[in-house]
Amino acid sequence: MPSVREITIGLLRELGLTTIFGNPGSTELPMFRDFPEDFRYVMGLQESVVLGMADGFAQGTGNAAIVNLHSSAGVGHALGNLFTAFKNQTPLVVTAGQQARSILPYEPFLFAERATEFPQPFVKWSCEPARAQDVPAAIARAYAVAMAPPYGPTFVSIPIDDWDQPGEPFASRRIHAARAPDRTAMAECAEALGKAARPALVVGAGVARDGAWDAVIALAEKHQAAVWVAPMSARCSFPENHPLFAGFLTAGREAIVAQLVGHDFVLALGGPMNLYHVEGHGPHIAEGTEVWLIGDNHVHAAWAPVGTAIVANTRQALALLLESGPAPSRTAPAPRALPPVLDGSAMTDSYVLQRLAALRAPGSVIVEEAPSARGPMHDYLPIVAKDTFYTCASGGLGHGLPAAVGMALARPGDKIIAVLGDGSSMYAIQGLHAAAQLGVAVSFIVLKNRRYEALHSFGRLFGLQTLVGTQFPELDFCALAQGHGITGRSAADAASLDVALTWSLAADGPTLVEAVID
Structure with a gap:
């Protein structure tokens, strides 16, 4: 009889889930015995990065992505971006390892206690199969639920010894889940x-x-x-x-x-x-x-x-x-007032975004996580083509940088531009390593204002003029990029900004521009 692993690999192939995002530990390794050549494993150096990459990939392909995490510790690291995937309505099938069934009564090292409860309420459905033979059916159901509107992540906990058990024949089913309007x-x-x-x-x-x-x-x-x-x-x-x-x-x-x-x-x-x-x-x-x-x-x-x-x-x-018939004659509303054109005498986030808008191809894809620059982005970086803007629906940080990597894997023919705050970048900076290993064409544009500007702006609403612990002028993003295998350039004025952006946008691999702003 085929093993549970062989049956599951066949199911994943049938569902188009041949790219697996993960950071495995000991309880996941048996899944990868005799790993098939037509599959791709994308490693993230931290589980939140794994979830972010999978989120970007799923949104870019329109199909669910499969994620492989390590029991409780790995799932815990990933929860922030799992929350974001839930708010993004991104279809994901998240799997996590569990210790062997025979030693679960003894609370073994690196096991998951109440594994199915841990990721709730940010998954649509969660399961730890009752038998090894139920693993393929659980993954098939997780996929179907993830892909049913509203889309969202699901979760399956899989004991380490299930993969090598003999399996039972399993046939997947087609489910049409679109909701027609009344x-x-x-x-x-x-x-x-x-x-x-x-x-x-x-x-x-x-x-x-x-x-x-x-x-x-x-x-x-x-x-x-x-x-x-x-x-x-x-x-x-x-x-x-x-x-x-x-x-x-x-x-x-x-x-x-x-x-x-x-x-x-x-x-x-x-x-x-x-x-x-x-x-x-x-x-x-x-x-x-x-x-x-x-x-x-x-x-x-x-x-x-x-x-x-x-x-x-x-x-x-x-x-x-x-189709409901002709519309009555109406006068068009007054056009929206456009913001003033900036001359570059001040190196602000608005000016950086204005130049990015001028230099980028209109069909390039923006993946954004720069909360304090959202207003300037609305004014100076208009999105004019469909499926060319993605950001985090949850308000959490650490999604944008790895999501840009996943988006680049999903859309290899497009230029991906990650517009990031310096504080946001540090939540998932390890994603640069994945970009370097994969060679994806992502331009990471880091708006370096040397502090958590979003907190300062929001603090003023509460009458707080000074916030403790929110300054970090020491961060050097070019050095961080180099340490992860990516070339970076810093720009602190209008002339160097244009040179750096032009270089980055023309590159066919990952690059980073540190835009030092006032």
């Missing part, structure tokens, strides 16, 4: 949109996940609707140079009301509209504004404070709205 509800939504005098769309990451970029453009143009980006959206869902683009909603109750106050109808697509970062008071939407929400996440629909919700695939729902 046509009666869609007809009501279309009628309300058609009657509106000043409609607006609010687009979230689900628009990009569902491949609805073109449909959103068509709907906005049909109804001359202003298009806003949902607060903290982790993907780009509308071209930011389009005449109907209105800007980015702020993650605060009063701010969202103020930004949408002129619209009598708001259609939120693919993500939460009322996402808050600070405490607020008063209404969640202006009086007289009708709100509808469409997205694949039933949890978002449940906690939304306002609006009629339709849980469905966004692209399918938009197709019905586009």
Whole structure:
């Protein structure tokens, strides 16, 4: 009889999961006996890096990625980016080793106690199979659940001695899990949109996940609707140079009301509209504004404070709205005011992003984790092509650098640009080693302001003028890059910045630019 390992490898091959991201320990090694030549193992030097790379790879391919971690210690290291994958709605099948079944009653060294509970609540489903022969079925179910909307990570704990046990025949099944929109509800939504005098769309990451970029453009143009980006959206869902683009909603109750106050109808697509970062008071939407929400996440629909919700695939729902008849004649909303062009006399994050926008190819992919520069990025680094922007939906740090590596593996023909804060970079700096080993074409752009600027900005909201322990002027990112096998260049003025960016963007391997900003 074939072994559990042989059956599982065949299943993974059938599911297209031939790239495995991991950092194995002793309890995982039997999985890799006679490792097949058509599989690829991508090593991360820390488990959070492993999760980040897998997240980027899964988003780039559109298929789940498989992750291999080490019992409790490895899963613990990975939890921060597992939380991010859950918020990103990224499909992952996370496996972790467990000690041999025969010694589990004695709490052996490096075992996982209550293994299936540890990654909760940030996995959709978790399991430790009752028998070795159940491992392939557990992984098949984990894959099916991960790929069912809303996408997300799942978890399987596998005892070390299961892999060499004789297995039983296993046939995978096809599961079609897309959620079609309710046509009666869609007809009501279309009628309300058609009657509106000043409609607006609010687009979230689900628009990009569902491949609805073109449909959103068509709907906005049909109804001359202003298009806003949902607060903290982790993907780009509308071209930011389009005449109907209105800007980015702020993650605060009063701010969202103020930004949408002129619209009598708001259609939120693919993500939460009322996402808050600070405490607020008063209404969640202006009086007289009708709100509808469409997205694949039933949890978002449940906690939304306002609006009629339709849980469905966004692209399918938009197709019905586009078929709903002609739109009334409306005057286009006033175009968004553009920020002033900067002359480079000050080396700010805004200027660095302005030059990056000018020098990069429009179809290059931005993977961003620079929280204090998010506002300047909105102003000076517009995203104009679909599937070219990815960031962290959870607000946690340590995702962007390794996610850029995973994205480069998924899309080897594209230039990947990781826009990172210096503080954010240090959460997963080991990801540079994976980039060097793999030779991926990633330009790591580190905005070096020598401190946790996001904390300083946020601290001022609480009246804190001084924060302890948040300064780190000693960090040398070119030296860190060199230590991991990557060439880096530092730029502290406009002239050296252009030279460094041009060099990095033209490279066919990994490079790093340390942009020293005021």
